[in-house]
Amino acid sequence: MSAPSVSATMTRAPLWRRLLRDPRAALGLLLVGLAVLGAVLAPLLPLPGPETPDFLATLAPPAGAHPLGTDDLGRDTLARILAGARVSLLVGVASVGAALLLGGAIGLVSGFLGGWVDTVLMRLMDVLLAFPGILLALGITAALGASLTNTVIAIAVVNLPVLARVARGQALALRGLDYVRAQQALGFGPLTILWRAVLPNALSPILVQASVLLAASIITESYLSFLGLGVQPPTPSWGNMLRDAIGFLDQAPWLAWFPGLAIFLTVLGFNLLGDGVRDRLDPRD
Numbered sequence: 001m002s003a004p005s006v007s008a009t010m011t012r013a014p015l016w017r018r019l020l021r022d023p024r025a026a027l028g029l030l031l032v033g034l035a036v037l038g039a040v041l042a043p044l045l046p047l048p049g050p051e052t053p054d055f056l057a058t059l060a061p062p063a064g065a066h067p068l069g070t071d072d073l074g075r076d077t078l079a080r081i082l083a084g085a086r087v088s089l090l091v092g093v094a095s096v097g098a099a100l101l102l103g104g105a106i107g108l109v110s111g112f113l114g115g116w117v118d119t120v121l122m123r124l125m126d127v128l129l130a131f132p133g134i135l136l137a138l139g140i141t142a143a144l145g146a147s148l149t150n151t152v153i154a155i156a157v158v159n160l161p162v163l164a165r166v167a168r169g170q171a172l173a174l175r176g177l178d179y180v181r182a183q184q185a186l187g188f189g190p191l192t193i194l195w196r197a198v199l200p201n202a203l204s205p206i207l208v209q210a211s212v213l214l215a216a217s218i219i220t221e222s223y224l225s226f227l228g229l230g231v232q233p234p235t236p237s238w239g240n241m242l243r244d245a246i247g248f249l250d251q252a253p254w255l256a257w258f259p260g261l262a263i264f265l266t267v268l269g270f271n272l273l274g275d276g277v278r279d280r281l282d283p284r285d
Contacts, residue, residue, distance in 0.1 A: 025276020031269025042082035050083035080236040099159035107167025125161035141229040170202035215270035
């Protein structure tokens with residue numbers, strides 16, 4: 001019996017091991033891991049509370065007691081960035097997760113059933129796609145009010161048609177295959193076939209698209225908070241930290257540097273990780 005080929009062995013390797021073999025994906029995994037680790041461990045670190053002012057240390061430059069400096073109220077910038085990471089990751093995961101569940105269901109049902117169901121559902125998705133994402137999110141938060149929950153809802157609605165379209169494309173490609181037709185011939189209902197045959201084979205590209213949307217969701221949350229329509233003070237988020245820094249760019253430029261860097265590195269990490277997941281799950285690889 002011949003030994004298994006190298007390509008077959010790599011295909012059977014766990015996804016995280018295949019990601020670590022790709023330098024870009026490994027860097028993305030590192031950046032995302034640091035963001036998650038900072039958000040989770042922030043309450044355990046010996047830092048002041050992110051909302052605790054110190055009027056004797058206002059606009060302090062980066063130094064030993066405050067590694068990233070303080071803002072105009074003396075609040076520690078590092079503590080606020082780590083707290084902002086929790087907000088950004090929560091909004092990103094919650095909004096993409098909600099859009100994944102609803103958009104995936106809409107797309108799979110639409111593509112598999114076809115006919116008038118497909119026409120109605122996809123025209124509704126086209127209405128959402130007709131609006132630029134940030135403008136749609138702005139309109140929803142302006143109508144519902146600025147809050148963390150409404151920010152999640154707004155970004156989920158923006159992501160919904162994208163994931164629905166991806167899921168529909170997979171359903172259209174799979175519904176004519178032999179194993180799907182065999183289950184239809186055996187008398188299984190549409191929902192059973194969708195759950196047992198279509199969803200497992202459509203899941204990889206849908207998850208890849210969801211991982212890419214995580215980065216876009218973090219940017220959208222920062223936009224909304226920067227404009228005052230996202231997370232509201234005193235809860236720190238990277239967007240409202242950048243907004244607060246505008247008036248102090250000459251005196252304390254670090255107030256804008258560090259939140260901007262946090263957004264850049266986290267979004268870069270999710271983009272690199274999403275590209276790596278896409279390449280590793282590509283059946284042609």
